[in-house]
Amino acid sequence: MFQTFWRFRGAIAPHVWALAGGALLVVFVAAVEVALPWPMKVIVDDVLQPTGSSQLHETPAFLGLAGLSQLQLLLLAASALLAMTVLNAGADYLGTRLLNGVGERAMATIRAEVFTHLQRLSLAFHDKQRLGDLVTRTTTDVDYVRALMVSILSVLLPNVFILGFVITICVLIDPTFALIGLAVSPLLFVTVLFYRRRIKVASKEARSRDSDIAAAMSETFSSVRVMQTYTSEAHHEEDFRTRNDGRRDAGLKVIRLQSMFSPLVDIIATLGTVLVLWIGAQRVLDGTLTLGLLLVFLAYLKALYSPMKSLAKLTTVISRGQASAERIQEILDTAPAISDLPGARPAPRLAGAxxxxxxxxxxxxxxxxxxxxxxxxxxxxxxxxxxxxxxxxxxxxxxxxxxxxxxxxxxxxxxxxxxxxxxxxxxxxISIVLQESILFRGTIYDNIAYGSEGVSREQVLAAAEAAHVDEFVRNLPLGYDTPVAERGVTLSGGQRQRIAIARALVRDxxxxxxxxxxxxxxxxxxxxxxxxxxxxxxxxxxxxxxxxxxxxxxxxxxxxxxxxxxxxxxxxxxxxxxxxxxxxxxxxxxxxxxxxxxxxxxxxxxxxxxxxx
Ligand SMILES: Nc1ncnc2c1ncn2[C@@H]1O[C@H](COP(=O)(O)OP(=O)(O)OP(=O)(O)O)[C@@H](O)[C@H]1O
The missing domain is CATH 3.40.50.300 (P-loop containing nucleotide triphosphate hydrolases)
Structure with missing residues (x-):
């Protein structure tokens, strides 16, 4: 899980301060959340039931508030509750914003890195790849990695702290009682581990099915002209349906595992709560525990199990993110088959032999x-x-x-x-003019100047004239500024070829x-x-x-x-x-x-x- 951070450390490094700030804030929120049940405890034990064993009513004394009246205590506890909640909300807002901001920025860097790397990979690599799969890796997979990173910091990190705080406080207050509350934890832990692994495998399968669908989309719609002319829509539909069904089944498997997981955690958690309630209620009755402390314990139990439940939900995000990180890394790890050999020198201006x-x-x-x-x-x-x-x-x-x-x-x-x-x-x-020339999204002018940096407008126009592009561009209302649709389908084959020739002429x-x-x-x-x-x-x-x-x-x-x-x-x-x-x-x-x-x-x-x- 943390290797994902390590893997993409280059993209994260520039935002390390924002990341640290965000992480501190969410930990602060966790700490405040742990303190939240205490005003309630004071209200129950010292405002509503001020009598009883002085040992059990020690909180105001511990806080140096022993001399305060009930009303003053109530006012103080209520104000503390309000203040903590407001503080928490503010820190939560800032922390979430910071962490999500880092996530978005780091992912933009990774997307750019993947794109640049893909461009460098040789044709031998691209021959084997499906375009849709590459698109998915650059878009959805990157987004899943973002979700993983943000979730680790904004959900996992505070929850780990909450667990730590809660366990420590429970042990400090009453070790035996704390042990009772924690009795079900090993069972929870094993369940989390077991499901995490299975959900990860299922998520990876679903991701690769996503790519399948994206590939079907790009293959079909890049040849929509042929498909419609050959009225082969039914064939494409059938193919799409098969892939779509595959994706649905893989998704359903993830959902099945996930939906089994959450209730199972709930049942185990309730088991723990019931245990604490059973023993706690008896202790309140025999006077060895105050009602307020029992409420604190119950609140903490909730605080103990809910991180575990969040971790359960997080399992999907983490597994999915890890699978996506691997898919992105696969691309970044692929070394270009064609690259400059050590000692390669710049080519001189060639005579052309x-x-x-x-x-x-x-x-x-x-x-x-x-x-x-x-x-x-x-x-x-x-x-x-x-x-x-x-x-x-x-x-x-x-x-x-x-x-x-x-x-x-x-x-x-x-x-x-x-x-x-x-x-x-x-x-x-070297210039190449192919059987069917590819034009890029942009204007006709851009397409002629494509691949020739620093070329003047005069040179472009002269090439356009020499390649007989001028003849048809002259009749277009926007002239050379006419936008060409992706893959150049708005122009005829001959017009596209003439643009390609002009492009080669400009390159000279x-x-x-x-x-x-x-x-x-x-x-x-x-x-x-x-x-x-x-x-x-x-x-x-x-x-x-x-x-x-x-x-x-x-x-x-x-x-x-x-x-x-x-x-x-x-x-x-x-x-x-x-x-x-x-x-x-x-x-x-x-x-x-x-x-x-x-x-x-x-x-x-x-x-x-x-x-x-
Ligand atoms: N990207 C590729 N990956 C694998 N095999 C390929 C690839 N491109 C071509 N081939 C194979 O290499 C052989 C030569 O193909 P090539 O395209 O060079 O022939 P060609 O003479 O240009 O054919 P055509 O006149 O039909 O364009 C063929 O058997 C073809 O199947």
Whole structure:
């Protein structure tokens, strides 16, 4: 339990004074609560029943108030009660505020830490993660840890003090009687221990089911377009129902355990109370105990058991919080698979030579998807990679910006092994345009400037013009300040690609990777995008994954990939004549493209038609 504090000590440390202040205040509240039954005792024993054994009526004498009249005592006791209650309320308010404030602040720090760490973790980690699970860990789990910390300080700590104070006072007043009151404590303790463990296991299960639901939500609603088009709502509903039922059952198990726990504690506590009442009443009758002291004892018994009951309730909060803390820690403990190696140096401004030497690579251990890849691109040249689906084209290009590390062989940039260079300085010199470009929430302008720090507005606008973004932005009422919805769904595929090209142009990197950036576009959009790409490719090293003839013909060299191996390489004309895999793919492409009419947008904005080469 306390290791949770230790675990997140970095986030708590800046608030240690507020934490200490809050803790002191709640302990003060506990002390006042222990003193609260005493004015009542004075009223019962010394105001209402002032006669009897002087030994038993010693409180006013002990407090130096022996000479006061009954009325004066009543007034004093009542005022003390009121004052203590008001003081308690004030300290309670301040303490709760301080502790909860620390909780919120520390959790904001932890959330930020988790987010930053997640961003640093490599693709190999994210490939295996479900987005919903990561969201849950950053939100709900962090909140459960907050509840745990705050509860430990504002419930557990004062209750432990109350227990300590009460037991001490009871023993001081009447050790035998105190022992009777405490007789049931071991039973209570064992019950708490037993249930705590079981509730912790059940809570962890419920938490992982929560993640399941979050994952189902994110998977379903990130592909809502496909889901609705394929009318597969029923399938998603069924899947969700299964996960939801799992969560419900796990939650019900926690509730069952919890609800068994509380009444059990109640029964054991009542057993103790009955015992004290039975013996206490007899002692009051035979005059060895005052009624006021019996009332104090009973109040203390309540004060003794109610912390135990609170601890019972706290069990869930603590177990849940511990499970959540472990889930957060799992993320923070994951070391990024891709990071700067010791001695890595900043990459110099690259000329753009790219070489893969005998590279093998796999996503899962020894199951390689690339085998002995040799590939060379000279600075400023265009190299195309083609091949059937699943051949490993995307895998090859993902090794260049070191999104993954090769298992064997080397990836060299300007002759330097990428692993000897600082990752960030390499990635800053590579731009990627994917099949489907991702836009982020923000304006079109923000999306173009994304990833280029300190870039001027002129540069952004010039890139936008070169990438033919300007053509459609001009017609938008808010122009470049038009907000783009998350994932960019308010724009067409071609428009998104043009923004992505502008983004790459602003970055002005020596190396550009294009992963089929025109696939899935209609002919008109493709022409616009191609024009932007021409601007982007000029003077840079370009590695393009392509199937289209137009792109392949333009390449200085084509590598044909099949089942993770390079099976052919050369220029289009050589490969087309060689009678290998490329020529088969080429004839398929011809069959698809002929007769080919390509629409080319005229500068005026009207369309003209021209026959494809
Ligand atoms: N993130 C991943 N985790 C595990 N395996 C992967 C991952 N990405 C790709 N693979 C596997 O690696 C192999 C090569 O995939 P890759 O995406 O590189 O092929 P590709 O030629 O680009 O295919 P496509 O043309 O369909 O995009 C495939 O067998 C694929 O299943």
């Amino acid at each position: 790219v070489e893969l030497r005998s590279v093998s690579f796999g996503y899962h251990g020894d199951r390689h998807v690339l085998h002995g890849i040799d590939l060379t691109v000279e600075p400023g040249r265009v190299v195309a990679i083609t091949g059937p689906t699943g051949a490993g084209k995307s895998s090859v290009v993902s090794l260049i910006p070191r999104l993954y590390d090769a298992a064997e062989g080397e990836v060299l940039l300007d002759g330097i092994d990428v692993r000897d260079l600082q990752v960030a300085t390499v990635r800053r010199q 990197t020596p190396i550009v990777i294009l992963d089929e950036p025109t696939s899935g576009l209609d002919a008109i959009s493709e022409q616009y995008v191609m024009r932007g790409l021409e601007r982007l490719m000029a003077g840079r090293t370009v590695i393009v994954i392509a199937h289209r003839l137009s792109t392949l013909k333009r390449a200085d060299r084509i590598y044909v990939l099949d089942k993770g191996r390079i099976v052919e390489s050369g220029r289009h004309s050589e490969l087309a004549a060689a009678g290998g895999l490329y020529s088969r793919l080429d004839s398929l492409q011809h069959a698809k493209d002929t007769p080919a009419l390509t629409l080319v947008p005229a500068e005026s904005g009207s369309l003209k038609t021209e026959t494809s080469a």
